[in-house]
Amino acid sequence: MSGTMGERFRRKAISVAQARLLLEPHAVPLSSEKVVLWQAPGRRLARTIYAPHAMPHFARSGMDGFAVYSEDTVEADSVAVQLTVVETIPCGTVPNRRLGRGEAARIMTGAMLPEGADAVIMLEAVDEDQVDRKSYITVKRYAPRGMNVSWPGTEVSEGQELIKAGVRISTGETALLAAFGYERVEVIRKPKVAVFATGSELLHVGDSLQPGKVRNSNLHMLVAQIETAGGEPIVYGNIADQAQEAKSRLETALREADVVLTSGGVSVGDFDIMAELIGDSEGKLFDKIMMRPGSPTSAALWENKLLIALSGNPGACFVGFELLVRPVLMGMQGAVASPVPALEAVMHQDFDKVNAFERYVRAKVWLEGGKVYTAPLEQDKSSMMISIKEAEGLIIVPPGTQLEAGELVRVIPLKGWGTGDAAF
Amino acid sequence: MSGTMGERFRRKAISVAQARLLLEPHAVPLSSEKVVLWQAPGRRLARTIYAPHAMPHFARSGMDGFAVYSEDTVEADSVAVQLTVVETIPCGTVPNRRLGRGEAARIMTGAMLPEGADAVIMLEAVDEDQVDRKSYITVKRYAPRGMNVSWPGTEVSEGQELIKAGVRISTGETALLAAFGYERVEVIRKPKVAVFATGSELLHVGDSLQPGKVRNSNLHMLVAQIETAGGEPIVYGNIADQAQEAKSRLETALREADVVLTSGGVSVGDFDIMAELIGDSEGKLFDKIMMRPGSPTSAALWENKLLIALSGNPGACFVGFELLVRPVLMGMQGAVASPVPALEAVMHQDFDKVNAFERYVRAKVWLEGGKVYTAPLEQDKSSMMISIKEAEGLIIVPPGTQLEAGELVRVIPLKGWGTGDAAF
Numbered sequence: 001m002s003g004t005m006g007e008r009f010r011r012k013a014i015s016v017a018q019a020r021l022l023l024e025p026h027a028v029p030l031s032s033e034k035v036v037l038w039q040a041p042g043r044r045l046a047r048t049i050y051a052p053h054a055m056p057h058f059a060r061s062g063m064d065g066f067a068v069y070s071e072d073t074v075e076a077d078s079v080a081v082q083l084t085v086v087e088t089i090p091c092g093t094v095p096n097r098r099l100g101r102g103e104a105a106r107i108m109t110g111a112m113l114p115e116g117a118d119a120v121i122m123l124e125a126v127d128e129d130q131v132d133r134k135s136y137i138t139v140k141r142y143a144p145r146g147m148n149v150s151w152p153g154t155e156v157s158e159g160q161e162l163i164k165a166g167v168r169i170s171t172g173e174t175a176l177l178a179a180f181g182y183e184r185v186e187v188i189r190k191p192k193v194a195v196f197a198t199g200s201e202l203l204h205v206g207d208s209l210q211p212g213k214v215r216n217s218n219l220h221m222l223v224a225q226i227e228t229a230g231g232e233p234i235v236y237g238n239i240a241d242q243a244q245e246a247k248s249r250l251e252t253a254l255r256e257a258d259v260v261l262t263s264g265g266v267s268v269g270d271f272d273i274m275a276e277l278i279g280d281s282e283g284k285l286f287d288k289i290m291m292r293p294g295s296p297t298s299a300a301l302w303e304n305k306l307l308i309a310l311s312g313n314p315g316a317c318f319v320g321f322e323l324l325v326r327p328v329l330m331g332m333q334g335a336v337a338s339p340v341p342a343l344e345a346v347m348h349q350d351f352d353k354v355n356a357f358e359r360y361v362r363a364k365v366w367l368e369g370g371k372v373y374t375a376p377l378e379q380d381k382s383s384m385m386i387s388i389k390e391a392e393g394l395i396i397v398p399p400g401t402q403l404e405a406g407e408l409v410r411v412i413p414l415k416g417w418g419t420g421d422a423a424f
Numbered sequence: 425m426s427g428t429m430g431e432r433f434r435r436k437a438i439s440v441a442q443a444r445l446l447l448e449p450h451a452v453p454l455s456s457e458k459v460v461l462w463q464a465p466g467r468r469l470a471r472t473i474y475a476p477h478a479m480p481h482f483a484r485s486g487m488d489g490f491a492v493y494s495e496d497t498v499e500a501d502s503v504a505v506q507l508t509v510v511e512t513i514p515c516g517t518v519p520n521r522r523l524g525r526g527e528a529a530r531i532m533t534g535a536m537l538p539e540g541a542d543a544v545i546m547l548e549a550v551d552e553d554q555v556d557r558k559s560y561i562t563v564k565r566y567a568p569r570g571m572n573v574s575w576p577g578t579e580v581s582e583g584q585e586l587i588k589a590g591v592r593i594s595t596g597e598t599a600l601l602a603a604f605g606y607e608r609v610e611v612i613r614k615p616k617v618a619v620f621a622t623g624s625e626l627l628h629v630g631d632s633l634q635p636g637k638v639r640n641s642n643l644h645m646l647v648a649q650i651e652t653a654g655g656e657p658i659v660y661g662n663i664a665d666q667a668q669e670a671k672s673r674l675e676t677a678l679r680e681a682d683v684v685l686t687s688g689g690v691s692v693g694d695f696d697i698m699a700e701l702i703g704d705s706e707g708k709l710f711d712k713i714m715m716r717p718g719s720p721t722s723a724a725l726w727e728n729k730l731l732i733a734l735s736g737n738p739g740a741c742f743v744g745f746e747l748l749v750r751p752v753l754m755g756m757q758g759a760v761a762s763p764v765p766a767l768e769a770v771m772h773q774d775f776d777k778v779n780a781f782e783r784y785v786r787a788k789v790w791l792e793g794g795k796v797y798t799a800p801l802e803q804d805k806s807s808m809m810i811s812i813k814e815a816e817g818l819i820i821v822p823p824g825t826q827l828e829a830g831e832l833v834r835v836i837p838l839k840g841w842g843t844g845d846a847a848f
Binding site: 037038041042053055056057058060062064090091092093094095109110111112150155156163170171172173174175176177178179180181182183199200201202205206207208209211212213214215216217218219220221223224225227228235267312313314318343344345346367368369370371372379381383384385386387388389390391408415 | 461462465466477479480481482484486488514515516517518519533534535536574579580587594595596597598599600601602603604605606607623624625626629630631632633635636637638639640641642643644645647648649651652659691736737738742767768769770791792793794795796803805807808809810811812813814815832839
């Protein structure tokens with residue numbers, strides 16, 4: 001056994017939690033930028049936003065109907081009350097005058113109540129009459145104060161916290177930002193993620209197959225993962241096996257990007273360029289993790305930036321990204337910390353493969369009858385990619401443990417179960 | 425009561441299911457287009473894809489180690505076996521020659537097995553020696569046939585179905601498409617969705633507040649919803665109250681877009697332009713739905729395209745989109761039908777508001793201890809938008825029903841619970 005090889009075998013394995021702790025200090029929120037509101041969905045807010053004014057900012061009718069003095073209708077349950085209609089208030093207009101006692105104003109949903117009015121009676125609940133070109137309504141039921149009225153600030157009061165910094169701007173946040181006049185929104189800039197693959201066996205996606213070679217799928221997979229994590233991928237392509245050249249290309253990327261990812265070359269083989277570069281570097285954070293797949297996943301701090309070297313096996317590359325890279329990108333976007341990213345699910349069947357390391361098994365996750373179920377997928381070998389598309393979660397199998405059907409296990413969710421494929 | 429008003433009140437209310445049935449025939453898959461693989465994530469596949477070749481397409485080593493004849497090692501458990509190392513096979517190369525009996529080849533993870541070899545022994549499990557500049561290994565354990573070898577087609581056989589038409593291309597699909605050489609992918613084109621708002625009370629987002637007026641938040645909200653549903657929003661802005669002008673603008677949009685959405689103007693008020701245009705049109709599909717919020721939600725087939733008129737109340741507009749428009753956009757992208765878009769969850773608390781119509785209540789949804797829980801949000805009035813951002817689902821409250829804590833209820837999921845905010 002060669003000396004070099006011996007060194008490599010002496011890598012010190014740490015836990016996934018320890019690896020995350022080593023990465024965390026370097027995953028701090030990036031600078032912010034302003035984008036127009038149309039571009040804001042999917043981005044994360046740079047600063048907590050407080051309501052610049054109350055909502056609604058005027059007393060608003062919740063119905064098409066008649067604005068009245070509630071007190072004028074106190075007897076209406078027993079004796080019909082007649083009120084004079086003095087004006088019509090469409091949405092977006094300001095009432096012409098204060099409502100007098102005995103008066104009513106025809107008002108639209110969303111329109112502004114006239115001063116004095118404190119209730120709105122729905123259209124269908126009154127009778128309308130014309131006498132001498134004057135309009136009257138007959139009210140037959142008491143309209144308590146506030147009926148069908150939204151008072152100023154009922155929904156949001158001035159200065160109230162609207163959206164916290166770090167929150168991903170989705171549909172509801174977009175509506176709020178629009179309603180409060182945020183034509184431009186300050187968001188955290190997208191982390192730039194440089195991506196390299198290593199390995200002379202890699203063909204381009206457009207190449208014909210050759211014996212012994214495979215097409216480079218990890219670059220594409222990582223780009224898709226980076227995009228779902230809110231990052232901006234920069235594809236550098238393949239990296240050479242030659243150490244000095246590889247180092248210089250990585251350093252260039254580290255100057256341009258916020259994080260550099262590589263896939264492959266982290267193992268103990270003779271051509272494992274990333275193992276060599278990270279293993280020897282001063283900035284090494286770790287080069288072995290007690291997990292399956294992806295135990296040789298490595299990371300270093302170079303040029304004060306994170307270089308994360310993922311395994312070249314598709315399954316291990318995928319899992320390494322989800323466990324270690326996604327949280328880094330989330331942290332760089334100021335995402336609110338989630339102390340327990342895993343959920344609990346009921347094992348649907350036994351899982352009897354015991355491993356010395358913590359194992360992350362690709363799994364189906366589904367909701368049925370108010371319960372959360374999970375089942376490991378077939379073809380979960382780290383070299384296999386076919387089951388990645390089916391994986392809705394990663395079951396965490398503790399070291400040296402079997403899992404039994406019916407048992408509650410921890411699962412890292414990978415896909416949402418909402419808004420997915422629901423057509424008719 | 426005026427005649428016009430009377431007419432309007434005589435709208436015929438149908439169920440949500442009936443409304444969907446009326447929309448469904450017009451939500452057929454659109455034409456396809458080719459995009460480069462980098463642009464494919466998030467799009468939906470136009471045709472089912474079958475594997476153009478097996479994966480792996482050669483016998484592949486799963487380990488760094490030595491390729492051997494399994495039969496040569498049969499005695500190794502009792503008597504150490506010595507084999508001659510005849511070559512080194514890095515990844516991406518073709519072995520120089522067929523392995524002879526008594527021979528071994530140093531091989532890398534992912535590299536091609538030489539002919540004859542049928543097992544790989546991991547590096548750490550052998551002793552290496554040099555004698556007279558020749559390399560030998562000593563094997564001390566039986567290596568059964570197939571050990572650490574992926575045979576051709578083990579993962580995917582030629583012609584096997586890879587990804588079904590209509591599936592949304594995410595991480596795993598992207599990796600597969602790359603591995604099988606799909607540099608360009610045929611996807612369904614994005615549905616173009618024209619969006620209008622109605623209402624003279626609407627200010628632009630950048631405008632200062634004015635009494636009686638509100639900023640136009642529905643346009644922005646709908647754009648965010650359309651984008652999450654895979655559509656391409658085309659913002660037309662505000663539509664006038666004048667019928668002929670409104671009609672002509674809608675018709676222009678219907679020629680340019682696949683669907684036209686409007687928000688507001690569907691109610692029974694005097695200025696409800698959409699109610700007037702749809703109510704009178706030949707192509708009317710429905711103009712009242714037995715649901716809360718959003719009962720006046722209307723739809724028509726104009727110029728052989730769908731015009732869907734949502735309520736102007738933010739909550740009702742939001743719900744109307746999720747229940748009726750999202751499935752239309754999914755159908756147009758060829759999404760696989762989901763007969764039960766709702767999931768079952770355990771009510772966390774009582775809900776005692778009874779309604780004559782089916783009610784869709786914005787709710788929290790969470791997973792805890794292997795169970796799915798839901799609880800209605802405060803501020804669920806249809807005019808309120810503040811709780812839209814918190815809504816993870818819509819609880820379906822059947823007509824005339826109260827819900828009790830502990831009861832199993834149906835919830836339409838709105839957000840995923842995976843890959844959301846999981847930082848460290």
